[in-house]
Amino acid sequence: MDDSAWLVLRGLCRGLHLAGYFGAFGTAFFAALFGPLPGLKRLAWAGFVLALAGGAAWFWLQTAYFASANAPASVFAALPLVAGYTRFGWLTLARMGVLLLAMLCAQAGRWRVAALLAGLGVLAQSWLGHGAAMGGPEGNALLAFSLLHIGAAACWLGTLPALALAVARSDTPQALAQAYSRLGLICVALILASAFLQYWLLIGHLSAFLTTGYGATALLKTVLFAGLLALAARNRFHLTPTLPTSRKALRRAIAWEIALGLILLAAAGVVMQLPPPAMAGMEMG
Amino acid sequence: MRLSLFAAAASLMLAAAPAAFAHAHLKASTPAAGAKVAPSTSALLLTFTEAVQPKFCTVTVLDSMGMHAEQGAPQTVPGHPNELSVKLHLQMAGKYTVDWHALSVDTHKTHGKFSFTVTN
Numbered sequence: 001m002d003d004s005a006w007l008v009l010r011g012l013c014r015g016l017h018l019a020g021y022f023g024a025f026g027t028a029f030f031a032a033l034f035g036p037l038p039g040l041k042r043l044a045w046a047g048f049v050l051a052l053a054g055g056a057a058w059f060w061l062q063t064a065y066f067a068s069a070n071a072p073a074s075v076f077a078a079l080p081l082v083a084g085y086t087r088f089g090w091l092t093l094a095r096m097g098v099l100l101l102a103m104l105c106a107q108a109g110r111w112r113v114a115a116l117l118a119g120l121g122v123l124a125q126s127w128l129g130h131g132a133a134m135g136g137p138e139g140n141a142l143l144a145f146s147l148l149h150i151g152a153a154a155c156w157l158g159t160l161p162a163l164a165l166a167v168a169r170s171d172t173p174q175a176l177a178q179a180y181s182r183l184g185l186i187c188v189a190l191i192l193a194s195a196f197l198q199y200w201l202l203i204g205h206l207s208a209f210l211t212t213g214y215g216a217t218a219l220l221k222t223v224l225f226a227g228l229l230a231l232a233a234r235n236r237f238h239l240t241p242t243l244p245t246s247r248k249a250l251r252r253a254i255a256w257e258i259a260l261g262l263i264l265l266a267a268a269g270v271v272m273q274l275p276p277p278a279m280a281g282m283e284m285g
Numbered sequence: 286m287r288l289s290l291f292a293a294a295a296s297l298m299l300a301a302a303p304a305a306f307a308h309a310h311l312k313a314s315t316p317a318a319g320a321k322v323a324p325s326t327s328a329l330l331l332t333f334t335e336a337v338q339p340k341f342c343t344v345t346v347l348d349s350m351g352m353h354a355e356q357g358a359p360q361t362v363p364g365h366p367n368e369l370s371v372k373l374h375l376q377m378a379g380k381y382t383v384d385w386h387a388l389s390v391d392t393h394k395t396h397g398k399f400s401f402t403v404t405n
Binding site: 062065066067081085086087088128129130132133134135273275 | 309334335336338340341367388389390391392393394
């Protein structure tokens with residue numbers, strides 16, 4: 001595989017890890033907000049397993065990239081160095097440790113503590129981004145936008161599997177769906193605002209959406225997000241008012257949202273591996 | 286109408302966006318690219334746009350004969366995680382080529398090359 005194929009693979013693994021993390025956090029958050037339901041613990045553990053598998057694959061590929069190693073033995077030898085001496089290494093391991101702790105709390109029925117711990121792990125991902133690495137006023141602004149973006153995305157996309165389960169099992173699905181809509185609206189507003197501000201700093205110019213890999217992937221994310229919004233609007237204005245008759249249709253629509261959300265997170269994983277267009281021309285010498 | 290006004294404003298803001306320098310790119314160096322320095326110069330300092338991970342950074346300094354002039358591995362400067370320093374032993378006058386590879390804390394690798402001249 002050439003470099004760009006490895007880059008995409010690293011990004012996809014990062015996206016899967018993020019999706020699993022979002023799912024585990026979102027399930028705990030949903031239970032903390034709307035009350036526990038049978039099946040939520042299993043859903044949270046499924047998210048944990050996906051976060052662990054995606055994270056392990058991402059860690060391996062990232063180590064191979066850091067050490068410029070191809071042979072499995074060389075990558076294996078570099079793992080302790082990455083774990084101990086890079087922010088990526090210790091932060092990824094710490095985040096997985098925190099998620100495991102959160103899952104144990106969820107297993108014990110302490111959903112609020114689980115949501116808080118997993119939420120911290122979700123937000124910590126921002127310290128692997130451009131803003132935290134840059135420092136200074138611009139870096140701090142980017143870090144703040146990233147925290148808002150990732151937090152709001154986790155609250156929305158991460159709670160969708162739990163919502164699908166709850167819509168199927170709740171005695172009052174309409175009240176639940178209406179309460180969820182309010183959460184969704186806040187998240188969407190925060191995602192839109194923080195995405196725009198990050199694009200403004202990292203992409204720099206409209207033409208870069210079509211002329212760079214970063215811009216094109218960001219554009220794909222925007223299109224997928226628009227699709228998610230359309231589905232969410234249909235759920236809110238068409239399917240929710242006719243509940244419980246439309247229970248099946250709503251569950252199907254949420255399943256589509258989850259599928260689109262997974263693709264969007266995979267694209268997000270890839271975009272985080274690419275150089276933002278605004279930095280073009282910085283090489284010296 | 287409101288939507289199109291918002292879109293127009295957003296387009297204008299994007300068109301006028303400032304540049305954010307993500308990834309560890311070389312911002313400055315001492316000696317600088319193309320500089321003329323004395324043989325007593327004892328260290329090379331590279332300043333990047335982002336914090337770097339020294340365990341995965343390399344800096345080589347070769348004279349015109351291809352002999353290494355750097356001594357030891359590069360280290361970050363205490364309190365300045367975006368600065369890499371490497372000791373130099375410049376034995377003779379002539380052109381020296383610096384080849385750097387950096388890993389930033391946001392997991393991206395960058396590299397570059399420049400040269401400076403040692404004069405007696």
